[in-house]
Amino acid sequence: MDTSCESSGRPTHPAGFFADESDLSERFPGHDSIDFPVAVVLPAGGSGERMGLATPKQFCTVFNRPLISYTIQAFERISWIENIVVVVAKESLHLMMDIIHKFCHKKVKVLLGGSSRHRSIFNGLQAFGEMPDGKSLRKPKVVIIHDAVRPFVEEDFLLRITIAAKEQGASGAIRPLVSTVIATTSEGYIDHSLERAKYRASEMPQGFVYDIIYQAYQQCSESDFEFGTECLHLALQYCGTNAKLIEGPPALWKVTYKKDLFAAESVIKDFLSQACVITTVCAESAELAHRFQKSLGARSMQVDVISGSFGNNQPLVSKTWNFIHITANIACLAEISRTVKTLHEAGQALLYPAVLILVHFSVLPHSSLTERMGQLGAIRHLAMEAKHRNILLYAILLNHNENAEQWEETVESASEITTALVKDRNPALAGQLLVA
Amino acid sequence: MDTSCESSGRPTHPAGFFADESDLSERFPGHDSIDFPVAVVLPAGGSGERMGLATPKQFCTVFNRPLISYTIQAFERISWIENIVVVVAKESLHLMMDIIHKFCHKKVKVLLGGSSRHRSIFNGLQAFGEMPDGKSLRKPKVVIIHDAVRPFVEEDFLLRITIAAKEQGASGAIRPLVSTVIATTSEGYIDHSLERAKYRASEMPQGFVYDIIYQAYQQCSESDFEFGTECLHLALQYCGTNAKLIEGPPALWKVTYKKDLFAAESVIKDFLSQACVITTVCAESAELAHRFQKSLGARSMQVDVISGSFGNNQPLVSKTWNFIHITANIACLAEISRTVKTLHEAGQALLYPAVLILVHFSVLPHSSLTERMGQLGAIRHLAMEAKHRNILLYAILLNHNENAEQWEETVESASEITTALVKDRNPALAGQLLVA
Numbered sequence: 001m002d003t004s005c006e007s008s009g010r011p012t013h014p015a016g017f018f019a020d021e022s023d024l025s026e027r028f029p030g031h032d033s034i035d036f037p038v039a040v041v042l043p044a045g046g047s048g049e050r051m052g053l054a055t056p057k058q059f060c061t062v063f064n065r066p067l068i069s070y071t072i073q074a075f076e077r078i079s080w081i082e083n084i085v086v087v088v089a090k091e092s093l094h095l096m097m098d099i100i101h102k103f104c105h106k107k108v109k110v111l112l113g114g115s116s117r118h119r120s121i122f123n124g125l126q127a128f129g130e131m132p133d134g135k136s137l138r139k140p141k142v143v144i145i146h147d148a149v150r151p152f153v154e155e156d157f158l159l160r161i162t163i164a165a166k167e168q169g170a171s172g173a174i175r176p177l178v179s180t181v182i183a184t185t186s187e188g189y190i191d192h193s194l195e196r197a198k199y200r201a202s203e204m205p206q207g208f209v210y211d212i213i214y215q216a217y218q219q220c221s222e223s224d225f226e227f228g229t230e231c232l233h234l235a236l237q238y239c240g241t242n243a244k245l246i247e248g249p250p251a252l253w254k255v256t257y258k259k260d261l262f263a264a265e266s267v268i269k270d271f272l273s274q275a276c277v278i279t280t281v282c283a284e285s286a287e288l289a290h291r292f293q294k295s296l297g298a299r300s301m302q303v304d305v306i307s308g309s310f311g312n313n314q315p316l317v318s319k320t321w322n323f324i325h326i327t328a329n330i331a332c333l334a335e336i337s338r339t340v341k342t343l344h345e346a347g348q349a350l351l352y353p354a355v356l357i358l359v360h361f362s363v364l365p366h367s368s369l370t371e372r373m374g375q376l377g378a379i380r381h382l383a384m385e386a387k388h389r390n391i392l393l394y395a396i397l398l399n400h401n402e403n404a405e406q407w408e409e410t411v412e413s414a415s416e417i418t419t420a421l422v423k424d425r426n427p428a429l430a431g432q433l434l435v436a
Numbered sequence: 437m438d439t440s441c442e443s444s445g446r447p448t449h450p451a452g453f454f455a456d457e458s459d460l461s462e463r464f465p466g467h468d469s470i471d472f473p474v475a476v477v478l479p480a481g482g483s484g485e486r487m488g489l490a491t492p493k494q495f496c497t498v499f500n501r502p503l504i505s506y507t508i509q510a511f512e513r514i515s516w517i518e519n520i521v522v523v524v525a526k527e528s529l530h531l532m533m534d535i536i537h538k539f540c541h542k543k544v545k546v547l548l549g550g551s552s553r554h555r556s557i558f559n560g561l562q563a564f565g566e567m568p569d570g571k572s573l574r575k576p577k578v579v580i581i582h583d584a585v586r587p588f589v590e591e592d593f594l595l596r597i598t599i600a601a602k603e604q605g606a607s608g609a610i611r612p613l614v615s616t617v618i619a620t621t622s623e624g625y626i627d628h629s630l631e632r633a634k635y636r637a638s639e640m641p642q643g644f645v646y647d648i649i650y651q652a653y654q655q656c657s658e659s660d661f662e663f664g665t666e667c668l669h670l671a672l673q674y675c676g677t678n679a680k681l682i683e684g685p686p687a688l689w690k691v692t693y694k695k696d697l698f699a700a701e702s703v704i705k706d707f708l709s710q711a712c713v714i715t716t717v718c719a720e721s722a723e724l725a726h727r728f729q730k731s732l733g734a735r736s737m738q739v740d741v742i743s744g745s746f747g748n749n750q751p752l753v754s755k756t757w758n759f760i761h762i763t764a765n766i767a768c769l770a771e772i773s774r775t776v777k778t779l780h781e782a783g784q785a786l787l788y789p790a791v792l793i794l795v796h797f798s799v800l801p802h803s804s805l806t807e808r809m810g811q812l813g814a815i816r817h818l819a820m821e822a823k824h825r826n827i828l829l830y831a832i833l834l835n836h837n838e839n840a841e842q843w844e845e846t847v848e849s850a851s852e853i854t855t856a857l858v859k860d861r862n863p864a865l866a867g868q869l870l871v872a
Contacts (some may be wrong), residue, residue: 202616230616434868
């Protein structure tokens with residue numbers, strides 16, 4: 001992938017994973033009232049032992065992008081979050097700096113962690129005081145502490161955590177227990193089982209008034225630093241601040257095992273399902289575009305149709321990672337090439353691979369197959385170039401059929417292939433010409 | 437998919453998901469001593485509300501096969517398990533019977549459940565006593581109770597649960613807690629948090645001496661039936677039997693949310709990565725086959741090479757769901773057609789879609805593209821037929837290049853495409869001719 005950020009901007013607020021967050025201020029009257037500084041601390045020093053992988057899980061990649069970059073992005077896109085402090089182990093420092101650079105993260109400061117999770121968080125909190133290098137960040141009113149391996153946190157939930165923390169001093173996400181919890185004897189038998197309704201799993205994010213959590217860490221013992229698991233507990237013990245617990249959405253899950261990484265990949269793929277169909281002005285193209293829109297819509301893809309070029313559709317394009325070019329003109333590769341350039345310059349493929357599908361249909365029933373196949377070389381060449389820019393280019397060929405029923409079948413088949421390419425997003429098939 | 441089971445057998449013991457279980461008797465001396473009857477009860481009456489899906493999660497499909505069929509298969513393949521009693525809600529009865537028929541499950545009895553999980557389990561246990569219809573199953577010494585939505589349970593762990601249940605009266609799987617557990621006040625604040633090391637998540641499977649769990653259910657109260665969650669707790673309370681707790685592998689996870697269904701699909705895809713390369717006797721084919729073996733091996737696929745036809749390789753074939761036919765002869769479609777027939781008759785694609793890739797390479801540098809493209813129609817036709825039998829046929833074209841370096845690149849590209857097709861297993865691309 002091209003790693004140059006300077007030459008390419010990128011969408012300022014790529015959409016969140018689950019919710020349409022455009023109407024937050026209506027749903028949460030508090031939204032406008034975040035008129036105090038908010039920062040985030042992301043401890044990311046874990047070793048990923050549970051995963052059974054050599055790479056710590058926060059650095060495992062989905063679409064060649066480490067999980068921690070997704071988590072950073074989840075905070076970075078939120079306007080009222082000022083700073084994100086990432087705390088890493090010494091051996092991951094270079095890798096982390098590369099990630100920041102490659103994916104153009106802007107609000108991030110990277111610090112070295114301590115020997116335990118709590119020491120790392122405390123190091124992170126100290127970034128807002130006086131730093132030895134004199135470079136300190138503005139002290140936040142509220143600090144959110146989150147896990148690097150929970151990439152799907154949404155703005156609306158962060159807002160609730162932040163407001164509750166401001167009002168109550170501390171707040172934390174909880175979830176219902178999935179399994180019954182039992183106390184065990186040292187010999188491996190049941191001591192007793194807990195009444196599920198009275199307990200909750202304590203999850204992340206947690207929010208704190210900065211001064212409270214900072215004071216708690218200043219007072220806490222070696223044993224707390226070494227063996228404690230809960231920041232909420234420290235705030236309670238040392239500052240008498242009892243956290244407001246807020247039930248979070250299922251999306252707060254933590255990538256813990258290898259199967260969770262699979263799930264994260266699928267969730268991200270699922271999220272990238274909105275498409276934009278671009279047609280030329282000819283009537284046949286436009287008609288095919290609308291058939292595509294309908295057929296892909298029936299396959300749960302949200303599809304917009306643009307005639308001509310992107311033009312004034314920038315806001316639409318910035319929410320889309322799939323582009324379908326419909327054309328009857330085989331000499332359209334120059335146009336595709338322009339689209340690749342536009343997407344690249346807009347930084348559209350910086351965070352996720354963009355999919356670009358050239359749908360070519362012939363109105364002449366028996367135009368030369370050989371001639372069209374000759375284009376394959378050119379398509380493959382362009383696809384290889386595009387791939388370096390994280391844009392996956394595929395081509396689909398439709399033979400127009402006078403028979404309405406057969407034509408309907410061909411369009412359905414093309415739409416099925418399109419859905420497959422978008423869903424799988426497999427770079428190994430870039431440059432292929434598929435026949436509908 | 438062809439649903440006729442009568443005409444097609446299937447591998448008696450499809451491999452387990454994670455472990456090579458062939459040497460179980462060495463690792464577990466108890467293996468041979470399972471000389472007592474063992475049965476399974478699978479309560480499957482849940483509604484899947486947490487999933488946010490219309491279909492109860494045990495009936496959600498992966499590769500067009502409901503999750504519960506994977507779970508049934510996990511038990512069915514184990515020789516020392518006699519019977520599997522599946523307990524379903526009335527509205528799922530027909531669906532369940534269809535699943536049993538379609539996927540040729542043999543050891544299963546389906547019963548109607550009660551209004552709660554405990555009532556359903558008790559109904560299941562009664563299948564081994566006198567049934568109203570006079571059809572009772574042999575009473576087991578040990579009964580294993582499991583969740584329909586934990587499809588990845590392995591034989592070695594079931595063996596440990598079974599032996600411990602026989603010896604101690606009851607046994608159950610536990611896992612470390614992933615999150616801190618907190619007791620909450622009614623106002624939504626922390627009451628106290630639990631010391632993580634003293635607690636475990638109680639998971640499934642659980643094993644019981646049949647008479648013990650049956651007696652416990654006979655004695656238990658309406659409140660237990662309605663609100664109880666743990667069978668282990670009933671055995672302790674009513675029979676004084678304290679279960680032996682055994683730490684299970686991560687694979688015991690439960691499909692609870694939509695993202696878990698994504699994960700299940702990926703785990704299954706990951707499991708189906710062993711391939712069998714079939715070559716003709718010609719030297720070029722054999723050479724290419726070995727290059728493929730090496731290159732796919734580097735992509736974490738385990739690959740065996742067979743020369744000629746399946747012949748005596750039945751044991752190998754029965755563990756494989758990916759077949760790669762290498763040929764220089766374009767007139768090989770008859771052979772591919774025979775392979776489709778053989779796989780179908782062996783029931784190889786009954787449980788998972790099989791992938792069959794025709795890798796065609798030309799030693800003549802400039803053989804006619806048009807001629808080869810003419811074959812595309814025939815390949816597509818055959819692919820459509822194969823798809824009805826749950827066999828996904830794709831073709832890859834390689835142009836042999838005298839230049840060693842370029843040929844190396846072409847082979848690498850073919851191997852990359854093969855890996856993509858095997859990994860994605862996407863039926864929408866069946867019948868496509870891809871160019872390496």
